[in-house]
Amino acid sequence: MAKSTLEKYYISEKFDKERNVTFNFKKANQKISGNFLEFTDAVSEFIRVSEKTKNETRVWFHRDGAYRGSVGIDKARLIVERIKAKNVKNQDAITFIEKENLVEKPAPKKTTTTTKKVVEKKAPFSLDSEASKATFYVENMSQKTANQVFAMDVKSKSKYTTVIEKVTPLSGEKVVVTYHLEHDGETSKAHEYVISGFKKQVACAHHTSPAYGRRRQKRLFWTFFTILSILIIVNLILLILRLTNKI
DSSP: OOOOEEEEEEEEEETTTTTEEEEEEEEESSOOEEESSSSHHHHHHHHHHHHSSSSEEEEEEEEEEEEEEEEEHHHHHHHHHHHHHHHHOOHHHHHHHTTTTOBOOOOOOOOOOOOHHHHHTTTTTOOOHHHOOOOEEEEEGGGGGGGOGGGGGGEEEESSSEEEEEEEESSSSSSEEEEEETTEEEEEOOOOEEEOOOOOOOOOOOOOOHHHHHHHHHHHHHHHHHHHHHHHHHHHHHHHHTTTTTO
């Protein structure tokens, strides 16, 4: 039986506070189903779930919040082989498969000269027009700051294949989603959509350096010492004048 419905999956980098990288694996519009220490294990998980479904499957790779290409199950197997053969480090894995052209990216939309008659025939449907109507949202957005949002977190209700190219945080509580649509071999132009309403980012408190604090204390000490010395000298002069009956 031929495969029909396309099941979309995502593999994206995740860094901890020490910049150690792991890889999240999830199905489109679902929660993260796995986190893997090795990049090849995440790809192998895609292969495993693909072999169990009757539908066509495809996985998109994301790095630094940007779309880096996608593959089906056959190329996923090739990626695992090449990564292991070249002994590629986890932090370089997605960059490697992109550089080695192991992933597929939609070709740029060609600008062609068409007659007025041809344009009129295509007028009823425009993928660019559909792309401009697309809307996006992020679940539990009030619990996240703009800097915590990645491409895999952004969801759309468009009936066409939606590819998130990158997510750019803006100042405050907004992100700009850069995306395009794909349908029947066609690719729309890149569009942008602004999502707002994220949690405010708490500014870090300013800490005065210890060296600056010591210098300030030293200046205060000498100021106090000078004033005290002047008062002592004035009192001595007044005392001497009293003793000599001149005040």
